Amino acid sequence: MRRLQSLSVFLFAGTFALGSLVPPAARAAAPRPVTYSDYDGWNAVRLPHLSDDGMYLAYSLAPEDGDATLVVRNLATGAETTEARGTTSTFTGDGKFLVYAIAPVKKELDAAIKAKKPEDQQPKSGLGILELATGRTTTYDRVKTPLIPRNGGRYIAFSYEPTPRPSGAPAVAAPAAPEAAGVASPAVSPTPTAAPTGEPGPAIPRQTGRGRGGPVVAGAAPPPAGDIKRKDEGTAFVIRDLQTGTNIDVPNVTAFVVSDDDRFVAYATETRDGKGDGLHVRDLNAGTTTDVLSGAGRYKDIAAARNGSAIGFLSDMRTYAQDAPHYDAYVVNLTAGTPVAKMAVSETTPGLLRGTTPSDYRPLTFSKDGHRLFLGAAVAPTPTPSNTPVPIAVDLWTYKDLRLQSVQFHDVAVDRRRTNEGVYTLDSGRYAQLATPAMRTVLTNDNPRVALGFDERPYAIAESWGERDVDLYAVSLVDGSRHLLLRKTAPAQLSPDGAYAVVWNRATRHWNSIRTSDGKRTVLAPDAKVTFYDETDDHPGPPPDYGLGGFIAGTSSVIVYDRYDPWMVDLATGAAKNLTHGAGRAAHVVYSIMNTDPEREALPAGTPFLLSLSDQNTYASGYASLGYGGGTPRTLLRADKIVNYSLVQFGGVHQRIAAPIKARNAGRVVFTEETYRNPRDLWSSDLSFAHPEQVTHANPQLANFRWGTEQLISYTAKDGTRLRAVLLLPDNFNPKKKYPLLTYFYEKWTDQYHRFYGPAPGYPTLSRYVSHGYIVLLPDVVYKVGHPGPSALTCILAAVDAVSKRGYVDQKHIGIAGHSWAAYQINYMITQTDRFRAVEAGAAVDNMTSAYGGIRLESGNVREGQYESGQSRIGATPWDRPDLYLENSGLFHIKNIHTPYLTMHNTADGAVPFFQGVEFITAMRRLGKPAYMFSFEGKDHNLRDTPADREQLKYWAVHFDEWFDYWLQGAARPAWFDGVDYLHRGERNVRPLYGEKD
Numbered sequence: 001m002r003r004l005q006s007l008s009v010f011l012f013a014g015t016f017a018l019g020s021l022v023p024p025a026a027r028a029a030a031p032r033p034v035t036y037s038d039y040d041g042w043n044a045v046r047l048p049h050l051s052d053d054g055m056y057l058a059y060s061l062a063p064e065d066g067d068a069t070l071v072v073r074n075l076a077t078g079a080e081t082t083e084a085r086g087t088t089s090t091f092t093g094d095g096k097f098l099v100y101a102i103a104p105v106k107k108e109l110d111a112a113i114k115a116k117k118p119e120d121q122q123p124k125s126g127l128g129i130l131e132l133a134t135g136r137t138t139t140y141d142r143v144k145t146p147l148i149p150r151n152g153g154r155y156i157a158f159s160y161e162p163t164p165r166p167s168g169a170p171a172v173a174a175p176a177a178p179e180a181a182g183v184a185s186p187a188v189s190p191t192p193t194a195a196p197t198g199e200p201g202p203a204i205p206r207q208t209g210r211g212r213g214g215p216v217v218a219g220a221a222p223p224p225a226g227d228i229k230r231k232d233e234g235t236a237f238v239i240r241d242l243q244t245g246t247n248i249d250v251p252n253v254t255a256f257v258v259s260d261d262d263r264f265v266a267y268a269t270e271t272r273d274g275k276g277d278g279l280h281v282r283d284l285n286a287g288t289t290t291d292v293l294s295g296a297g298r299y300k301d302i303a304a305a306r307n308g309s310a311i312g313f314l315s316d317m318r319t320y321a322q323d324a325p326h327y328d329a330y331v332v333n334l335t336a337g338t339p340v341a342k343m344a345v346s347e348t349t350p351g352l353l354r355g356t357t358p359s360d361y362r363p364l365t366f367s368k369d370g371h372r373l374f375l376g377a378a379v380a381p382t383p384t385p386s387n388t389p390v391p392i393a394v395d396l397w398t399y400k401d402l403r404l405q406s407v408q409f410h411d412v413a414v415d416r417r418r419t420n421e422g423v424y425t426l427d428s429g430r431y432a433q434l435a436t437p438a439m440r441t442v443l444t445n446d447n448p449r450v451a452l453g454f455d456e457r458p459y460a461i462a463e464s465w466g467e468r469d470v471d472l473y474a475v476s477l478v479d480g481s482r483h484l485l486l487r488k489t490a491p492a493q494l495s496p497d498g499a500y501a502v503v504w505n506r507a508t509r510h511w512n513s514i515r516t517s518d519g520k521r522t523v524l525a526p527d528a529k530v531t532f533y534d535e536t537d538d539h540p541g542p543p544p545d546y547g548l549g550g551f552i553a554g555t556s557s558v559i560v561y562d563r564y565d566p567w568m569v570d571l572a573t574g575a576a577k578n579l580t581h582g583a584g585r586a587a588h589v590v591y592s593i594m595n596t597d598p599e600r601e602a603l604p605a606g607t608p609f610l611l612s613l614s615d616q617n618t619y620a621s622g623y624a625s626l627g628y629g630g631g632t633p634r635t636l637l638r639a640d641k642i643v644n645y646s647l648v649q650f651g652g653v654h655q656r657i658a659a660p661i662k663a664r665n666a667g668r669v670v671f672t673e674e675t676y677r678n679p680r681d682l683w684s685s686d687l688s689f690a691h692p693e694q695v696t697h698a699n700p701q702l703a704n705f706r707w708g709t710e711q712l713i714s715y716t717a718k719d720g721t722r723l724r725a726v727l728l729l730p731d732n733f734n735p736k737k738k739y740p741l742l743t744y745f746y747e748k749w750t751d752q753y754h755r756f757y758g759p760a761p762g763y764p765t766l767s768r769y770v771s772h773g774y775i776v777l778l779p780d781v782v783y784k785v786g787h788p789g790p791s792a793l794t795c796i797l798a799a800v801d802a803v804s805k806r807g808y809v810d811q812k813h814i815g816i817a818g819h820s821w822a823a824y825q826i827n828y829m830i831t832q833t834d835r836f837r838a839v840e841a842g843a844a845v846d847n848m849t850s851a852y853g854g855i856r857l858e859s860g861n862v863r864e865g866q867y868e869s870g871q872s873r874i875g876a877t878p879w880d881r882p883d884l885y886l887e888n889s890g891l892f893h894i895k896n897i898h899t900p901y902l903t904m905h906n907t908a909d910g911a912v913p914f915f916q917g918v919e920f921i922t923a924m925r926r927l928g929k930p931a932y933m934f935s936f937e938g939k940d941h942n943l944r945d946t947p948a949d950r951e952q953l954k955y956w957a958v959h960f961d962e963w964f965d966y967w968l969q970g971a972a973r974p975a976w977f978d979g980v981d982y983l984h985r986g987e988r989n990v991r992p993l994y995g996e997k998d
Contacts, residue, residue: 030704031703031704031705031706031731032704032705032706033705033706033768033771033772033773034705034706034759034765034767034768034771034772035993036761036954036957036958036990036993036994036995037993037994037995038701038705038759039064039065039759039760039761039765039994040063040064040065040066040994040995040996041063041064041066041701042063042064042699042758042759042760043061043062043063043064043698043699044061044062044063044064044758045059045060045061045062045680045682045696046059046060046061046062046068046087046088047059047060047087047088047089048661048670048682049089049090049091049661050091050661050662050663050664050666050668050669050670051091051095051663052091052093052095052663052664052665052666053095053663053665053666054075054663054665054666054667054668055074055075055076055095055666056072056073056074056075056091056095056098056132057072057073057075057670057682057684057695058070058071058072058073058089058091058098058100059071059682059696060086060087060088060089062087064760064945065106065950065994066106067084067085067103067105067106068085068086068087068103069082069083069084069085069086070082070083070084070085070086070087070089070100070128072098072130072132073695075668075684075695081130081135083100083102083128083130083137084102085102085103085104085105086100086101086102086103086128087100087101087102087103087125088100088101089101090148092148092149092152092153092156092242093148093149093150093151093152093153093262094152094153094154095132095153096131096132096133096153096242097129097130097131097132097153097242098129098130098132099127099128099129099130099146099148099156100127100128100129100130101125101126101127101128101143102125102126102127102128102139103125104122104123104124104125104126105123108123109122109123118164120161120162120164121164124141124142124143124161125142125143125144126139126140126141126142126143127139127140127143127146127158128140129156129240129242131242138245140158140160140238142160142161143158143159143160143161144158144159144160144161144235145158145159146158147256147257147258148258149258149259149260149261149262150260150306151260151261151262152260152261152262152263153242153262154241154242154243154262154284155239155240155241155242155258155262155265155284156239156240156242156258157237157238157239157240157256157258157265157267158237158238158240159235159236159237159238159253159256160235160236160237160238161235162233162235228324228325228381228383229320229325231254231270231272231298232254232255232270232298232300233254234251234252234253234254234269234270234271235252235253235254236249236250236251236253237249237250237251237253237256237267238250239265239282239284248282250267250269251269252269252270252271252276253267253268253269254268254269254270254298254299254300255267255268255299255300255301255302255313256268256302257302257303257304257311258304259304259305259308259311259334260304260306260307260308261307261308262284263283263284263285263308263334264281264282264283264284264304264308264311264334265281265282265284266279266280266281266282266302266304266311266313266332267279267280267282267302268280268299268300268302268313269299270298270299274295274296274297274320275296277294277295277296277297277298277299277317278291278292278293278294278295278299279291279292279293279294279299279302279313279315279330279332279341280292281311281332281334281339283339290338290339292332292339292340292341293315293317293330293341294317295317295318295320296317296320296321297315297316297317297318297319297320297325298314298315298316298317298320298325298327299313299314299315299317300313300314300315300360301313301314301360301363301364302364303363303364303365303366303373304366305334305366305369305370306366306368306369306370307368307369307370308334308370309333309334309335309370310331310332310333310334310335310366310370310373310426311331311332311334312329312330312331312332312344312364312366312373312375313329313330313332313341313364314327314328314329314330314358314360314364314375315327315328315330316328318343318346323383324380324381324382324383325381326347326357326358326380326381327357327358327359327360328343328344328345328346328347328357328358329343329344329345329346329358329364329373329375329424330342330343330344331344331373331424331426333426344373344424344426344429344431345358345375345377345422345424345431346358347380349431350430350431351422351430351431351432351433351479351480352377352422352431352433353377353420353433353436355379355380356377356378356379356380356420357377357378357380358375358376358377359375359376359377359378359419361376361378361417361418361419362375362376362419362421367446367448368446369446369448370426371425371426371427371448372423372424372425372426372448372477373423373424373426374421374422374423374424374444375421375422375423375424376419376420376421376422377419377420377421377422377433378417378418378419378420395409401461402457402460402461403460404464404855404860404861404862406855406860406861406862407859407860407861408860409860410857410858410859410860411860418440419435420433420434420435420436420437420440421434421435421442421444422434422435422480423444423477425477425478430478430479432476432477432478432479432480433480434451434453434475434477434480435453438455438457439453439454439455439473439482440456441453441454441456441470442454442475443491443492443493443494444477444494445494445496445498445601446496446601447477447494447495447496447497447498448477448498449476449477449478449498450474450475450476450477450494450498450516451474451475451477451494451498452472452473452474452475452485452492452494452501452516453472453473453474453475453482454470454471454472454473454491455470455471455473456469456470458471458487458488459488463861464861464862464864464865465862465864465865465868465869466541466864466865466866466868466869466870467865467869468490468491469488469489469490470488470489470490470491471484471486471487471488471489472484472485472486472487472489472491472492472501472503472514473485474501474516474517474519483519484519485501485514485516485519486501486503486514486519486521489503489505490503490504490505490506491503492514493548494516495551495556495558495571496551496553496601496602497556498516499515499516499517499556499571500513500514500515500516500556500571500572501513501514501516502514502524502548502558502571504545506542507542508523509531509532509533509542509543510523510524510525510526510532511523511524511525511532511545511560511569512524513558513571513572513574515572522571522572522573522574523574524558524560524569524571524574524576525560525567525569525574525576526574527576528562528567528576528578530562530563530565530585531562531563532545532546532560532561532562533545533546534546534563534652535563538782538783538784538785538873539785539869539870539871539873540785540786540868540869540870540873540874540875541868541869541870544652545560545561546560546561546562546563546652546653546654547560547561547652547654547655548560548561549561549566549592549593549603549654550593550595550602550603551601551602551603552568552602552603552604552605553601553602553603553604553605554602554605555605556570556571556572557569557570557571558571559579559593559603560576561592561654562585563584563585563590563653564582564584564585564588564589564590564591564616565578565579565580565582565583565584565585565591566578566579566580566591566592566593566609566611567579568630577630578630579609579626579630579631580611580626580630580631580632580633581630581631581632583632583633584633587615588615588616588617589613589614589615589616590612590613590614590616590653590654590656591611591612591613591624591626591633592611592612592614592654592655592657593609593610593611594609594610594611594612594623594659594660595659596610596659596660596661596662596669597662597664605628606628607628608625608626608627608628609625609626609627609628610623610624610625610659610687611623611624611625611626611633612624612643612644612657612658612659613633613635613638613657614653614656614657615638616653618640618712619640619642619712619750619751619753619754620638620639620640620641621638621639621641621642621643621644621657621754622635622636622637622638622639622643622689623636623637623643623660623689624636636688636689636690637685637689637692639673640675640754641673641674641675641678641754642657642672642673642674642675642752642753642754642755643657643671643672643673644657644658644659644660644671644672644673645657645658645672645674645680645752645755646658653751656751660685667686667687668684668685668686669684669685669686669687670682670683670684670685670695671683671685674754674755674756675710675754675756676708676709676710676728676754676755676756676757677707677708677709677710677756678698678756679698679699679702679756679758680698680756681694681695681696681697681698682694682695682696683695698756699758705771706730706731706732706770706771706772707731707767707770707771708728708729708730708731708733708767708770708771709728709729709731709733710726710727710728710729710753710754711726711727711728711729712724712725712726712727712750712753713725713726713727713802713803715798715799715801715802716798717794717795717798718794718798719794721782721794721795721798723779723780723782723795723798723799724750724779724780725749725750725777725778725779725780725799725802725803726749726750726752726753726777726778726779727775727776727777727778727803728766728770728775728776728777728778729770729775730770730771730772730773730774730775731771733808734808735806735807735808736807736808737808738808738809738810739773739774739775739808739809739810740773740774740775740810740813740814740815740968740969741774741775741776741777741800741803741809741810741813741814741815741968742764742769742774742775742776742777742815742816742817742964742968743776743777743778743779743796743799743800743814743815743816743817743836744764744766744776744777744778744816744817744818744822745778745779745780745781745796745816745818745822745825746818746819746820746821746822747780747781747783747821747822748780748781749778749779749780750778750780752778759771760945761945761950761953761954761956761957762945762953762957763817763819763840763842763904763943763956763957763960764817764960764961764964765957765961768961769964772965772969773969774968774969775803775808775809777799777800777803779795779796779798779799780795780799781795781796781825782795783873785873785874785875786873786874786875786876786881786884787884787887787888788824788825788828788872788873788874788888789825789828789829789832789887789888789889789890790832790887790888792825792828792829793825793828793829793832793833796816796825796829797833797835800814800835812837813837813967813968813969814835814836814837814968815836815837815838815839815840815964815967815968816829816836816839816840817839817840817841817842817960817964818840818841818842819841819842819843819942820842820843820844820911820912820941820942821871821872822841823841823842823843823844823845823903824841824844824845824846824872824890826839826840826841826844827841827844827845827846827890827920828888828889828890828893830890830897830899830901831890831893831894831896831897832893832896834898834899836899837899837900837967837968838899838900838901838902838963838964838967838968839899839900839901839902840902840903840904840960840963840964841901841902841903842903842904842905843903843904843905843906843909843911843912843917843941843942844890844903844905844912844916844917844920845872845912845916846889846890846891846894846916846917846919846920846923847889847890847891847892847916847919847920848867848872848874848878848885848888848889849878849882849885849886849889850915850916850919851863851867851912851913851916852864852867852878852885854912854913854915854916855913856910856911857908857909857910857911857913858910858911858940858941859910864877867885872888874888890920891919891920891923894920894923894924894927894929895927897924897927897929898929900930900931900967901924901929901930901931901932902931902932902933902934902960902963903917903920903921903931903932903933903934904933904934904935904936904943904956904960905917905918905933905934905935906935906936906937906938906939906940906941906943907935907936907937907938907939908937908938908939908940909939909940909941910940910941911940911941912941914935917933917935920933921933932963932976932977934956934959936952936956939952943956954990954991954994955986955988955990958990958993959974959976962974962976976988
């Protein structure tokens, strides 16, 4: 069963456009600077994916602000079809149809939200079905979740949204046909003709049978605590025959699933009087419906085995008449002549923890072979006595708390819904409890014997300051028994056959294998003359590993990485072979194994490897081929571009280039290429990569704007550290002129060399600055433990000096900006240097002594670990080395500041406590130093380019730009420099600058 493809969404969240969608007049415009009114017209490709046969490519072309367009391209002919407001989509398994979501008109949705209409009265998403051969489209209004068989093509299934009800009215079901008590039988109806409406909804599933990959059930969330008998709201449900164009309509459906083989649809119904409650299986081949279980109660969490052999579901019909009903787990054998529900797990099942029952808080999942059903168990519900007093809102913090009270508060919803995982084996009818309250986390895969269990309790307190260890256990899938494998270790990975756990040993800095049968430990690649930990890591804690490249199916081998090359290692003996014969290290090229099948648990044995390549000297990238036995990689594609940039934040060197998207049953792939000058385009190729074809033309209107060029520069800091930076120069650059310089940084930036920066509201929008005549400098920083502030100062000034020596930087107009960690560094640097004319430092820590004990609202955890072993790199506690905390805190040197200062620090910042911004701005105010702080109420650490933050982001971007344009380019002095009182906060309207009308 498939959902609308969300695969590789992170790969292509860039800027794209079709030339056919850009007005000719725009394409002919003379080059000019980018303005705010240009932002909303820039597009991004969302969710590109291929049909299984590789014939078609589909993606949604979404403007920065506006209605998206679904684009379907025939890769053989180049012909394209577009569907208005199409968003997520998926192809049917036979490649004949494309099923897609239809978003509402954005202006209508925005108006409904602005009018504060109830959610059910706002525009909802619709559904479109495109017949690829004819171009004929069928649409439906107000559709929730469609499911598409993974291997089929004839049928799809979907449910409708509830019918909107007047405000204050109770919820009622919205059947497609008149409801009759006790009726759940389908009725055939003709093709609808209604026009589409809708909102961007959840991804449309192309069902994958759940396997072990995640939920595929389409149902409502569990009832809230205290309402333990409330039923879900059933809605109209449709099984659509794509071949004949007819529908089967069923009312009052709350959940459903479609088998991968396109033969069965299972669905649950719930009615107000209970007479129509039940679980039903529709045999699409036979045209029959079987009521496999019926009776008043709830039916939910339906899962289908990937091979179509069985379904599983939960129901409380047996106990629904009680005050506190609980769920039982059922299985249905779909290979039997007549499907019948068999109770698999109940409160009396041997092996189930006493006092627990199957829970709907964890979705049911099948193993890929359909022999095992995984489920969660939780404490059986009990009614709350009516005279129970309301608890007093008070927290007790103690030194014995395994988790801080703030963490418990943050996790309260998770804790209330926590379950203990177990497994039911269909062949034997036995249940095994895998997780328990004492060992809450288990890792399973598709092997039939063993899982890994992680007991965090002995080390839970230390997690508050950054230490993350577990005791590792092997857990039997047969009877739930367990035995200890290793104490105080990092979490492990499990080999596909379950024979070995693979764990990184932080103390020895080596990979180890642990045989799950007896705990035998083996050091992997002990004689390798390279390191498998990050050679460049500059944090106080143990350096991280370079990662695993995947297990090899049917063998005892795993791929591990050194800095440049992949190694194949035998888990039984530890023997290792450098697959690329050191070619990567010799040339400073990172080679990484690519898995082009995301549903594959292990790499196939005996077949050549597809590698990504990334040259660490020039940052050229591409793909290469390598024989299964190893050798010298054969380059398939290499370009002075970023090829398929993965956008994995804080990922290692082997995670920078992503695998191309590959057609399931064909040798067709798509991937991206980009440089600073050339937008991220989508390309298509066969697996030889010999003749790649550009299949999108990203924002051809770029030719209308002044843009710029990129350079990679190298230089040496005063302490001898070799450094690099990315330099962006404006069009028509004249080295004899003087240009304002804006520096922007975080830690390392050169690994993003060749990245395209599309114009969109940001802080800063780099392309906007270069377009307006700035030079932009993006330098790397290398840190010395205990001295992050001085380290930043040394590296940043070295970069500014290196560019200044070239003679074209206006020394009186140099600025610097950064957010979060970079902002902290700026706060420190301006206490030590007057080199910058003005700075912006968003969401900065200014006082490490108070920030050390601050709480990260995003997790509830204390910030101690960030300083002792993490990003802040102090390497000690404040009571052991108070001098380091004082040395590196800008607040304690604030009297030295002579630089105009701007920051944004929002009230709901989940990463850096809001009071850090308050400390700094109030100190600057007291000292009479020019400083400004924007604080958006209720907003988090970052303003993101999402509907929830877009207005605030646009507002902040304008003020951010006005700040630097005034100080660095001599633009008019902004009126807000005189301040805005609380009674008139936020009244300034920046929307006209973006070409928007009120």
